[in-house]
Amino acid sequence: MEDKQFELRKLKLKELEAMGIDPYANGFTPEHTTKELVSIHASKSPEELEEIEDVFSLAGRVVSKRDFGKSAFFHLSDRTGKIQVFIQKNSVDEKTFALFRKLLDIGDFTGVRGELFKTRTGELTVRVRELFFLTKTLRPLPEKWHGLQDVETRYRQRYLDLIANQRTREIFQRRSKVINLIRRFFDERDFLEVETPMLHPIAGGAAAKPFVTHHNALDMDLYMRIAPELYLKRLVIGGLERVYELGRMFRNEGVSTKHNPEFTMVEFYQAYATYDDLMDLIEDLVSYVVNNTVGNTLVEYEDKKIDFSRPWKRVNIYETLREEFGPSIIEDDKFLFSKADSMRINHNGIRGKALTEIFEALVEETLVNPTFVYGFPLDVSPLARKNDSDPEVVDRFELYIYGREIANAFSELNDPIDQKKRFMDQVEMKKKGEEEYHEMDNDYVSALEYGMPPTAGAGIGIDRLVMLLTNSSSIREVIFFPHLRS
RNA sequence: GAGCCGUUAGCUCAGCUGGUAGAGCAACUGCCUUUUAAGCAGUGGGUCACAGGUUCGAAUCCUGUACGGCUCACCA
Helix, strand or coil: CHHHHHHHHHHHHHHHHCCCCCCCCCCCCCCHHHHHHHHEEEEEECCHHHHCCCCCEEEEEEEEEEECCCCEEEEEECEEEEECCCCCCCCEEEEEEHHHHHHCCCCCCCEEEEEEECCCCCEEEEEEEEEEECCCCCCCCCCCCCCCCCCHHHHHCHHHHHHCHHHHHHHHHHHHHHHHHHHHHHHHHHHHHHHCCCCCCCCCCCCCCCCEEEEEECCCEEECCCCHHHHHHHHCCCCCCCEEEECCCCECCCCCCCCCCCEEEEEEEECCHHHHHHHHHHHHHHHHHEEEEECCEEEEECCCEEECCCCEEEEHHHHHHHHCCCCCHHHHHHHHHHHHHHCCCCCCHHHHHHHHHHHHHHHHCCCCEEEEEEEEHEEEEECEEECCCCCCEEEHHHHHHHEEEEEEEEEEEHHHHHHHHHHHHHHHHCCCCCCCCCCHHHHHHHHHCCCCEEEEEEEEHHHHHHHHHCCCHHHHHHCCCCCCCC
């Protein structure tokens, strides 16, 4: 027999229709939510509830059922939570009761009207006077006690995960909250939320492999954006001074517990600010988000507690390397590259790459509490402003939490002549096999020629931040529909 | 892309060194008017991911494929 439960439910559907009941009826409007009823009435005594003669109406999915023959309990689940419902043979009309017993399955949607009371065990419950079939479900729901465990099913059929696992709902509610808080934070500081193209003629603003697509009418290849950076800075040139964009980025690279081909980032730019200012601003922002979600500066994540209390540590890459390996690591290229080779680091003869990669290999995973890492080499930072006292270094930092890069920020390079030269250097290195290096972007250089005020900007990875704030070990837990092979 | 692990009923899982498949929930038939993992009695349900191979005999051993998980590499 092929899927007996499915066939049986289809028979029930036909039976409903035969009785003149629309199994997909419209028109029932619930006047209350489960949460409203629970928060207002759960604390009342049975006697107090007795005196309330109001009739309440609710709609939701039946998620459990306990049948006693002449009466039954079930739980109704809506977006806000769930509440118990009690139906008795003599509290509704005969037809409704028969329908309920014979044709209502766990998973079906119903609307109910009735008054509140408390059971012997003290649970707030709705006594049904009227019951409406709203939607017949043809497939059985995952099991009530263990929920849905199979990760593949959880990702591919996220709706089942959301029905069965309360934690999944909470993760995505928190994600939504985080995004909301970030918007509020920037709006309050007079940043303008903007939207820039997702289809780029040149994939710029980051070191990453893009997705390629094609526009038929224009007969041109386009790239899905890997970063909005160069467009946002054009807006600063245009005088908007403070802008942010929160949205999806696309990178054609491997998938892992920390990488999804599309991910969400907020990038923002502030004229007349420096990267130092942005350390403070990001500290403010992340603290604001942590405070309004987790509500504690100590955040439990996997086997550790992350301490978000301020101020956050700020460490210099060059100083750290000097302390660890002595001055030769900075001053002697031979020493540097042989060190890199011994650590099996792929540097391609690029000093800055070797230095940053050694640093990362050395300390990244020790940076559990939020830590700003600054003093990046010039040749891995083609869009960042040179440091005033050390021309090999740029005014750039990254924020690490739990060994992961959460944010990347710098004072922006606004010298068009230097920018053009940097692009040319990038193109050189791209020829040497550095696939992710930048292409020449003449259009962006000409924009800079019109003058960009001194500006600092940053990008923050939202998915990774949400992972930390929901104790999720995989990025797939915080993205509704993560990419899987089909 | 590489290594390791996994895939058994609608769901959650057992199934030992090979002897032809089990439980709980869900479903079905009854009983039961305050239960909450309700209870009691009974019933049905499987291409053991897929394809080969070894064997008298394969869910079990071997090989390949698909999909997934973890780790690594690239990256945010």
